[in-house]
Amino acid sequence: MDAIPLAALARWPLLEAMLLAALGWICLGLIGGLQRSPGHAARWVYPIGALLAAGVAFLALLALVAPPLAPHTFSFTHGMAGFVMHFRLDALSALFVALLGLSATGVSLFATGYFSTGDAPSGRRICAQYHLFLASMLAVLLADDTVTFLLAWELMSIASFLLVMTDHQKRATRRAGYLYLLIAHAGALAILASLILLQAGTPDPSFGAMRANAPLPERSSIVFLLGLIGFGAKAGLLPLHAWLPEAHPAAPSPASALMSAVMLKTAAYGLLRLTYDLLQVQLWWWGALMLALGLVSALAGVLFAAIQTDMKRLLAWSSIENMGLIFSGLGLAVLFSSHGMQPMAALALTAAFCHALAHALFKSLLFLSTGAVLHATGERNLGRLGGLIRAMPWVAWLTLVGALASAALPPSAGFVAEWLLLQSLLFNPGLPDPFLNLLLPVAAAIVVLASALAGYTMVKFFGITFLGQMRDNPTRPCHEAGHWERAGLIWLASGCLMAGLVPGTLIQLMDPAVHQLAGSSLGSQIGAKGWLLIPVDIEQSSYAPLVLLLGIAAACVLTWLILRRLMRRGLRRSAPWNCGYGFTSARMQDSAEGFGQPIRQIFESMFGIRRSLPSPFDRSPHYRVSVEDRIWRGGYLPIARTVGRLSQTLERLQPVRTSACLLLSFMAMLTIVAWAVL
């Protein structure tokens, strides 16, 4: 595209259009929620939602392709007490909005098929909550003042909490929802405190005012730390991750997909907004702290993912790993920025953004395919699945794309992100602090280890679900996913592939956002070659996934053609070899626990493992093994016990129920917000 239409584009009311889309989602939610037969309504409500999401993504990409000279802003005055809602669309928001839109399009397409069956009351509820969730996330990304941001943030938390509680008859779900609400709430309070501190002194709650007068460094640090706690809790960073592996599996699959793919990213967005945009200074230890937390989360997340037996829990832990890697990239960027190394910061930011985008695509793909499997078999326990590639080839092959991306293997999008992160870890011109310099290679080692373990986890995930024989009930009826579901999966899978194959174009798209934050960007090096990725210098490193894929494909096809010509003998089907025993059973394949056992054994000290081995003399032997999160046992439970004891004491004074407690605390928070505003 040449310059003139671009300039014209930049003047388009993109922000207003996006806000309209958010309104549209809310309306859709209301309509869907009021429909008498939600299954029927789902056929048109969700596709319209998907269309809106695609529109939002398109608008956001436009905003990235034609960066406006000044960010789009929009303010909306409410009649009461001069209450003004500010919205703003800059490159950073646009990037995350694009991520939201791209991911939500696929998820909504999938949801069309997914929610067209099922009972009416929950269908109505889900429809309303789902669209509210979408709108609130968009609002979080576009909000430009404390009140709007926090309102949108709380709305997002509550909508997702309600989605988690969909299956509230189950005790585990209630527990998960409660835990989620608790931690989300605590996080929101931390964010609130952070923003109030930032705003202190001025009556104007808008972010614009904050930008204008940045606080003193010591106060900045407190603001940052509070923000890190708040956003870290939402992102599932250790040790505030406890809610994530509980809450994500509890929600319906499309909701899990959105939570994992988009909602977690809003945390990264929020922290970036805080550190780069509002605080405007970066201290080196902020970056180091983020890096350390990110690496610990990445390693712990993937280790726990490797030993899970529930598909969704596995994916949830894997999300912790990916958020850890994203935060490592962000931390690295902050570290570089604090030392004035802008090009390196740009590289690290690009890596983090790439990872965020890749994760948004492949994780929603994987969660949706879990949903498809759940629909087809009624089962999401890996120990009972197997061999689904035969019954549902579409889902299986599309999932394979996501799994390869999640395993950070070329030529997928996940690999581009890992590659960029490693480049930024290795080729720094040397930080002024020698100690940090020595630690960065160790960080690189941890990143590599986490990615390799992700490969292990994904082989387990895909292999046990889709390959081999059905473990539990060989005659279990299962069916291929419907058209809508497939469409959603295809959308996301092709997104994964595209992002992986033309990383140059991708990075160019991200450039405005990177430039806005780091003051430098990679775009100049990439040039016009979308297929070739050269972050610094062609002599230093380059990567051309498209050529790589073509090379592999060409070798593959050539071999096949030659072999077809040369192979005289045909092909014969026979029973598997199996040492000539003659009886095979599905029990002879690795179970999920079995596949994770080496990891359990190697990293035994990291897990709290309890097992009881059967004696060889037992007539009916039984094997028991349980793994628990040590942080949960050592960190949360004592707190919970203390709180429990406290509340018991309180209850003696005044019998209040938990829900009332929550209501009170929510009211208290609203009061604080109101106080801050007025």
Place this chain on the structure above:
Amino acid sequence: MEPSTGDSRPMQGGAPTHDRTSASPPALLIRQAFPSARPMGGELATYHLTATQAQWSMAAAAISSDAGNRPESPSRLIALWGASDADGRPLASAVYGLADGLLWVDLPLDPQSRQYPDLSRAFFFAGRMQRAIFDLGGLRAIGADDVRPWLVHARDADARSPATDYPFVRVSGAGVHEIAVGPVHAGIIEPGHFRFSVSGEKVLRLEARLGYKHKGIDARYTQLDPILAGRLAGRVSGDSTVAHAWAYCMALESAAGIELPPRAAWLRALMLERERVANHLGDLGALANDAGLAFGLAHFSRLRELWLRESDALYAHRLMMDQVIPGGVLVDLDASMVPRIGQACRSMAEEVQRLRAIYDEHPGLQDRFRGTGTISTALARQLGMTGLAGRASGLGRDLRHDHPGQPWSALSVHLCLSSQGDVAARVAIRFDELLESLRLIEAIASRLPPGTHHRALRLPQGHHCGAGAVEGWRGEVLVGLEIEVKGDRSRIVRCHSHDPSWQNWPALEHAIIGNIVPDFPLINKSFNLSYAGHDL
């Protein structure tokens, strides 16, 4: 001696009593209970008696409680089998080992119910023998827990019914899965199916499924002439042909009541030790190979080949098959060969010592061997282990040492013992026994008594029973035999060859517990049990 301290100590006083007059408690008890029991002729003191059901159970209880109460007690069950006597009535037979010899108990059964009291509660490994007895003759142990088929496979039993998997014990619990290995293995070994219940690499349970090499040896004996049946005995298990043939001949000679010429006994011992050396050489190489050290295999294979060629030169057969014949041995040893044998033994011992130093010093090999497949002394006693594997777990039993007949009494056989019970211990015992055998061979060859090497066997008229037990390289090989001679027609009424593998196969299933899957081949090889001798 307190073996639970784990220290290896020489066997001291008390345990194996060679004074025939001071019998151990169960022997006394049994002699009081069965005044009619009398020792049969032959090299080994064997008491043979026919019991009632109550006496059968009493004997088992007395022997098992003695074995349980006194750690050093030599009382044990050696073999259990079913047969029919001269009139075709079913019989259950058990042979026990006692301090002063063997005790052979026959239990005539009711031809209709065909039941006998269960022994598997008293002796753990008897369970499988009882299942085999049922498969072969339809005799059922009353009150046995496990009545699954053992030798007979589902497909053999009823070819028309759909083949079903053997009901292996299933380990319940989250994530337990199974690995099925065999019966056809990638290496050239005998067939057997092993079912592991595992979680990942951790072995939770192992069950072996044998019987693929069942050939009906016991039944075939009854169709053969007693003299010629020695050839069949030599083919029960090819790697212990001398031991099995000798055990058979010993049984026949004891039934016939003849004294073996001293030179023949010495020549048999020579062959038995040669067989032990050949097998230990092969196993030591194979053990290193299973641990991935092909160097060890190459050198021990070379030594074994040299040794077998030497045997070939001496006996015109590499494995010395059909050399032991009733009444003596087939070929006498030429005096001119004696120096050659001594020379071969010395050079072999030297090479073995050198390889042993390499094995002991090799960190990778020792890491694989040590602590792998451990069976404690207490467990070994509970399982009733025998032979080489038993000695590696601290059970100091060796027929050559405990009941030294000809020529062992003159040679003072050293008992090689270890209490560690792991693969390393079984390797060490092999090395020790190998060197000891080389010493014995040299001693036997140089001190061979003069005389004839074969005395023609004349079978006496009537019914005669005989038992023979020989310490083969794997453990004690036992043959129980009853012959009937009418005029010049002689036949075998019943005959049973027992291989020590019966005792040690169940131990393998215990040795693997707590180990990981890839260690199984090594543990299996360290036992190196016979499939053919067990499946009969």
Place this chain on the structure above:
Amino acid sequence: MASGLAGQMLAILAALALAPILSGWVAQCRAWLQSRSAPPLWQPWLVLHKLFLREVVLAQGASPLFSAVPFLVFACMVTACAIIPTLSTDLPLSVVADAVALVGVLALARVLLSLAAMDIGTAFGSLGARRDMLVGFLAEPALLMVLFTAALGAHSTALASMVDVLAHRELAILPSLAFAGVAFTMVSVAENGRIPVDNPTTHLELTMIHEALILEYSGPHLALIEWAASLKLFAYSCIGIALFFPWGLAANDSPLALLFALPILVAKLALGGAVLAVAESVSAKMRIFRVPEYLAIAFVLAVIGVLVHILLGS
């Protein structure tokens, strides 16, 4: 461009031809060291030939993934060999992927093969997949750290630039490469399924890693996988040569220069193969749970290599 393509084709063909010979050479050396008579050098080629002529016996219930993977794995290995500077540092495909991407391609092949092994649903397939991934997840980071050590020295992760810098600068001894060299040797032994990590000649199903993975493959499929395995050994050998003995590679892409580089490569491979055979002959296979320890050692050594490099600042 044309000569570049021709050179690239030559490099690929050399890899395809030499890889089985390298495996044969290692087997030959091992046999000699055990005082056995050795199979001929071209024995792997004979095996490939035999397998290519056989029919494919496909297990019932094998999905298309199972039949596709041999081709994919083979193609990945060919591509990897094309990326690595075997004969020259100036070939067109070398810009396509740097060292990190190369490790990615190797990991892709590993993951695909493991998935295919799980496809039939037998005990050995999933057992092999599990073990192979276990070796892989630790070997891969260690390999990357080794490559980073060299990359820091050359200020580039592109293999060709690394070789150029390492080979053509004035004589310099990099102490960090001592660590990297030890770590690399350990990793490549593990990655190629050699003793002490895996035994390529074992007949014991329960101890197998690579062999268990491919137990259900037959005929041309098996031939492709075996060929890919030998290509992998070749690729690792060439990486090792490129990092630690980078002298003698052609600096341009003219076919003549490549032809001159070929004998040097063959000589270096022969030496490397002999060293591998010696190392294999004197060690026993370790327990599967010693492998993580072993690879952890390699990993830590590689990391220390990077640290030493940073300390010495060279």
Place this chain on the structure above:
Amino acid sequence: MNDLSTVGLQLIDLLAAVSLLLAFGLLIQRRLTALIDFYALQSLVLVIVTSLVGWLTGQRHLYLSAALTMVLKVLLIPILLYRLVRRLRLETSHDTLVKLPATLLLGLLLVIFAFDVARPIAQLSTAIASGTLGIALAGILVGFLMMISRSRAISQVIAFLAMENGVFLAATAVTHGMPMVVELGIAVDVLIGVLILGVFLFHLQDAADSLEAGGPASPTARLERSGPETPKPRKARTQTP
């Protein structure tokens, strides 16, 4: 400096790295005989470094020191240790208290720490090979770690000797201008080595059991030694009936 000495300096760095590599080898090795071999190798590296420094700086007395090291640490002490191990049948040393990966991780952290500490010192000193100091320091710390992580006295002694090798390396690299220190180091070296061995030989006559660290073994210690956890050298006992 001319090219030759540049290469020499790089060689010193390389040898220091090899010495650290061997220190790690000592840290992870389980078998005592291999430990002794590694120690001898490390000492040999030290000999080469010392003579190299002597050659580069032209200080003849360093040759003497190298020769002393050669005789004492490459030959005498390993041979004595070997004899000790053989005599006491201590070939296996399953005496690591900490799991191997944890040990490695600690070792890695120590290396980072050592490098960080050494950097400013190296900048101050006028050493010919400034990087060597960090590596030598890391070697010392790794030796110390080994000493902590082992329970057997003899492995601790080897760890101590390896640590002392690191000190010597650091001294050679940094204080090549101060020959007295080096000489003194050697003297102390010899003294310590002889002392330790003397103590050992004294104990050798006393009883094998008291080789456990922490004085004469209690009855429980003796029990543990013969238990399955610490396999005693197994020699089949024989008996004549």
